[in-house]
Amino acid sequence: MWLVEMSQGDRMQASPGRQLQTMSTLPNIGLPSGAESRPMPEAAAKLSADNLNFFYGNFQALHAISMKVYDKRVTAFIGPSGCGKSTFLRTLNRMNETVRHSRVEGDILLDGENIFRLDVNDVRRRVGMVFQRSNPFPKSIYENVAYGLRINTSLGRSALRDAVEHSLRRAALWEEVKDKLHQSAYGLSGGQQQRLCIARALAVNPEVLLLDEPCSALDPIATAKIEDLIFQLKDSCTIVIVTHNMQQAARVADFTGFFLLGKLIEFDNTTVIFKTPARKETEDYVTGRFG
Amino acid sequence: MSPSSTTVGDARPSFQNGGRAQSFAKRLRAGDEIAYTLTFLCAFAVILVTGLLVFELYGHSALTRQKFGWSFLVTSTWDPVQGQFGALPFIYGTAATSTLAMIISIPLGVGAAIFLAELAPPGISSGLTFLIELLAAVPSVIIGLLGVFVMIPILRTIEPGLRAVLGWTHLFDGPFYGVSIFAAGVVLSIMILPFIISISREVILAVPNDQREGALALGATRWESTWDVVVPFARKGIAGSIFLALARSLGETMAVTMVVGNDPKIGHSLFAPGYSIAAVIANEFTEATGDLYQSALIELGLVLFGVTIVINAAARLLVLTTTKKGMS
Amino acid sequence: MTWNKARRKIVNAVMLSLTGVCTLVAAGTLVFILGYLFVNGAKSLNWDFFTKLPVPVGESGGGMANAIVGSAKVLLLATVIGVPIGFMGGVYLAEFGGTIFSAVVRYVTDLLNGVPSIVMGIFAYTIIVAQQKHFSTMAGGVALGVMMIPIAIRSSEEFLRAVPLSLREGAMALGASKSKAIWTVVVPAAKAGLITGIMLNLARVAGETAPLIFTSFGNSFWSPGWDKATAALPVMIYTYAIGPYDSWHQQAWAAGFVLLTLVLAVNIIARMILAKRGHVAR
Numbered sequence: 001m002w003l004v005e006m007s008q009g010d011r012m013q014a015s016p017g018r019q020l021q022t023m024s025t026l027p028n029i030g031l032p033s034g035a036e037s038r039p040m041p042e043a044a045a046k047l048s049a050d051n052l053n054f055f056y057g058n059f060q061a062l063h064a065i066s067m068k069v070y071d072k073r074v075t076a077f078i079g080p081s082g083c084g085k086s087t088f089l090r091t092l093n094r095m096n097e098t099v100r101h102s103r104v105e106g107d108i109l110l111d112g113e114n115i116f117r118l119d120v121n122d123v124r125r126r127v128g129m130v131f132q133r134s135n136p137f138p139k140s141i142y143e144n145v146a147y148g149l150r151i152n153t154s155l156g157r158s159a160l161r162d163a164v165e166h167s168l169r170r171a172a173l174w175e176e177v178k179d180k181l182h183q184s185a186y187g188l189s190g191g192q193q194q195r196l197c198i199a200r201a202l203a204v205n206p207e208v209l210l211l212d213e214p215c216s217a218l219d220p221i222a223t224a225k226i227e228d229l230i231f232q233l234k235d236s237c238t239i240v241i242v243t244h245n246m247q248q249a250a251r252v253a254d255f256t257g258f259f260l261l262g263k264l265i266e267f268d269n270t271t272v273i274f275k276t277p278a279r280k281e282t283e284d285y286v287t288g289r290f291g
Numbered sequence: 292m293s294p295s296s297t298t299v300g301d302a303r304p305s306f307q308n309g310g311r312a313q314s315f316a317k318r319l320r321a322g323d324e325i326a327y328t329l330t331f332l333c334a335f336a337v338i339l340v341t342g343l344l345v346f347e348l349y350g351h352s353a354l355t356r357q358k359f360g361w362s363f364l365v366t367s368t369w370d371p372v373q374g375q376f377g378a379l380p381f382i383y384g385t386a387a388t389s390t391l392a393m394i395i396s397i398p399l400g401v402g403a404a405i406f407l408a409e410l411a412p413p414g415i416s417s418g419l420t421f422l423i424e425l426l427a428a429v430p431s432v433i434i435g436l437l438g439v440f441v442m443i444p445i446l447r448t449i450e451p452g453l454r455a456v457l458g459w460t461h462l463f464d465g466p467f468y469g470v471s472i473f474a475a476g477v478v479l480s481i482m483i484l485p486f487i488i489s490i491s492r493e494v495i496l497a498v499p500n501d502q503r504e505g506a507l508a509l510g511a512t513r514w515e516s517t518w519d520v521v522v523p524f525a526r527k528g529i530a531g532s533i534f535l536a537l538a539r540s541l542g543e544t545m546a547v548t549m550v551v552g553n554d555p556k557i558g559h560s561l562f563a564p565g566y567s568i569a570a571v572i573a574n575e576f577t578e579a580t581g582d583l584y585q586s587a588l589i590e591l592g593l594v595l596f597g598v599t600i601v602i603n604a605a606a607r608l609l610v611l612t613t614t615k616k617g618m619s
Numbered sequence: 620m621t622w623n624k625a626r627r628k629i630v631n632a633v634m635l636s637l638t639g640v641c642t643l644v645a646a647g648t649l650v651f652i653l654g655y656l657f658v659n660g661a662k663s664l665n666w667d668f669f670t671k672l673p674v675p676v677g678e679s680g681g682g683m684a685n686a687i688v689g690s691a692k693v694l695l696l697a698t699v700i701g702v703p704i705g706f707m708g709g710v711y712l713a714e715f716g717g718t719i720f721s722a723v724v725r726y727v728t729d730l731l732n733g734v735p736s737i738v739m740g741i742f743a744y745t746i747i748v749a750q751q752k753h754f755s756t757m758a759g760g761v762a763l764g765v766m767m768i769p770i771a772i773r774s775s776e777e778f779l780r781a782v783p784l785s786l787r788e789g790a791m792a793l794g795a796s797k798s799k800a801i802w803t804v805v806v807p808a809a810k811a812g813l814i815t816g817i818m819l820n821l822a823r824v825a826g827e828t829a830p831l832i833f834t835s836f837g838n839s840f841w842s843p844g845w846d847k848a849t850a851a852l853p854v855m856i857y858t859y860a861i862g863p864y865d866s867w868h869q870q871a872w873a874a875g876f877v878l879l880t881l882v883l884a885v886n887i888i889a890r891m892i893l894a895k896r897g898h899v900a901r
Contacts, residue, residue, distance in 0.1 A: 098503070
């Protein structure tokens with residue numbers, strides 16, 4: 001069964017005994033009475049950044065970012081344009097390495113292992129990404145979803161078909177495309193194409209899914225569909241989403257990080273960030289005073 | 292766009308007397324009128340010249356067209372002495388040399404285009420592309436010169452090797468004197484390579500970056516993202532460059548006639564000498580005694596004209612729909 | 620699983636290296652051609668080459684002075700025919716375009732551009748040589764001139780179009796008529812591109828041999844005026860290269876070297892001018 005095939009190979013990669021970490025490292029904010037706060041769950045840190053700095057040539061785009069992304073939770077990054085949230089997201093699957101003259105300092109751990117020491121293609125398979133503008137390949141709907149599986153596995157035809165159907169169902173797209181799997185992906189609407197890209201990313205069974213402003217090019221209905229999708233997915237997949245839409249972050253995310261000028265200003269439960277932020281910059285942003 | 296619709300001339304300041312204003316305006320409009328007419332005529336001249344070209348080609352090939360009709364294209368006898376003219380050996384030769392040129396230069400060209408567009412740093416990419424595009428500027432006769440004195444001797448030395456490795460295809464049978472379809476195919480491939488590289492590189496560069504990133508984000512290697520996603524995305528433009536290269540190779544004259552052997556025979560071996568349409572026209576036109584002979588050669592020119600028009604049109608259609616700049 | 624990953628990595632490395640090899644082959648070919656011509660051509664080159672006429676077969680010495688002059692005359696005539704018509708046509712397309720007529724003109728121009736040069740030679744033969752019953756410099760000039768027209772139109776149009784609309788509007792806002800705006804503002808602004816376009820065009824037809832074979836034909840002597848057959852450099856290269864004499868071969872190398880140097884020099888200069896101004900040479 002293909003699911004077992006994939007995860008067995010991956011379990012052998014993660015080092016034993018490093019699976020769980022407690023919440024004690026989260027900042028203890030003195031909450032004013034009456035404020036809501038979600039109790040800290042017993043969740044593991046799937047990804048953690050440790051003093052991460054990132055440079056484009058001589059320009060420093062990220063300054064000493066340290067934070068944790070918790071397993072099977074939705075984490076959102078918010079902040080004004082150019083604050084570095086997308087740049088940081090792209091370091092999590094080493095996509096920033098495609099930019100010439102870029103440099104990273106610091107560590108990012110995936111299940112405790114430094115991703116910069118792992119095989120980069122492996123990291124990218126385990127940490128998937130959906131982009132701001134949908135980018136389906138010039139192939140059929142079926143082949144788009146199957147592509148990741150074709151290069152990463154050696155599944156037989158029927159196993160492949162099952163996997164493609166499974167991914168399309170997970171992305172809530174199966175019913176809409178099941179009769180036209182072999183038509184070009186470009187025949188789909190914008191929202192459908194984005195869900196196709198989600199299905200494509202899910203097909204390789206990633207442990208983390210990075211979403212880079214996935215709804216910014218979509219209408220409200222398509223956006224709502226994708227937000228529903230995020231709720232459904234988070235039980236099986238850790239999700240990190242970058243969004244410039246604060247309401248979206250408030251709707252979908254368990255944790256939120258606020259970025260400004262390349263620094264992570266504050267990171268906490270979403271409710272705390274939006275209702276009782278600790279830092280003035282965060283408060284100014286979420287109340288709309290700037291950005 | 293009527294040239295006499297300028298209103299500038301009408302807006303003369305009121306202190307100028309009416310008479311002077313009128314003639315000034317008239318002169319202005321006349322200047323526009325002259326410019327428009329002159330440039331229009333020159334633009335129209337192109338249509339005129341092309342029409343005249345087709346007319347002359349059609350007219351001066353009337354003799355053989357009437358005498359042989361369509362069988363001209365499928366007869367393989369070319370015997371000027373007896374007045375027997377069949378175009379098949381030249382159609383075969385043109386097709387065979389161009390096909391060989393394509394087989395050599397398409398992988399080389401697309402490969403180099405991939406390197407220049409995806410792997411090379413921008414400075415090196417432009418520098419090497421500049422060098423390769425200069426290759427397109429080398430006159431055909433000079434490639435022919437090198438073909439005769441450099442390439443054919445080289446081919447003679449690798450001849451036994453080719454026979455040993457590829458002899459089973461029966462494409463390399465028979466004696467090899469140097470001048471051959473094979474030699475012509477190789478020189479043609481040198482001449483069309485820069486076109487494939489230049490255009491393919493541009494269309495690959497134009498592929499949106501998020502296509503590459505989409506593949507890389509799934510864990511694909513650089514090669515996989517390039518070959519499985521980027522190149523298919525650019526396939527129309529690459530196909531266009533191949534068509535363009537084909538059109539060029541069909542019409543190439545000098546380099547081919549210097550190395551092809553100029554023998555109007557159809558054989559199965561690449562080592563045999565052959566003849567192409569352009570080569571026979573170049574070689575025999577000045578010695579064409581008699582109207583029938585000349586008409587046959589001009590009809591060959593008409594055939595070549597028709598074929599290159601069609602292929603060029605297909606090429607432009609493909610290239611224009613994928614890059615912003617059209618070819619000039 | 621790990622074997623598959625290793626295989627993918629190997630394929631990646633091999634294929635990417637192969638593309639580099641392809642590039643080296645392509646770039647290396649030009650370098651090889653240049654180098655070979657330089658070595659062989661330069662050693663056969665001497666002052667006589669530029670000043671003397673070809674000598675009868677068997678004798679040594681001699682040069683290609685008549686071919687150099689002949690080429691120059693043919694190219695001059697070609698320029699006189701091709702450049703004005705091409706330039707004006709380009710002005711029409713750039714400034715008065717947008718109609719169906721201009722779309723047709725563009726299409727036909729591209730058509731004409733794709734016509735093999737040998738067919739152009741036939742054309743010039745039928746309209747001039749056949750009428751006059753003899754070869755001539757003029758026929759050669761017409762053949763090359765007609766080849767220059769479509770290239771000139773497209774490149775003129777491209778460079779004129781590249782002049783920003785704001786310049787035209789600025790001139791017209793000052794009271795200039797459309798035609799005055801074109802000649803006094805737009806054309807000068809496109810000057811660099813237009814001139815380099817002419818240079819590239821010339822370099823391209825300078826190397827053309829096929830159309831000259833049965834128009835200007837060839838001549839072992841001087842060819843005064845425009846009415847006689849004339850020697851031309853590329854045709855001499857062809858004739859001497861396929862001839863049986865070693866002295867001829869040496870002359871062919873020398874001539875090839877001269878021709879290639881001129882053609883490449885013009886190309887490089889033109890492209891560098893264009894690159895400096897941010898244009899892309901076509």
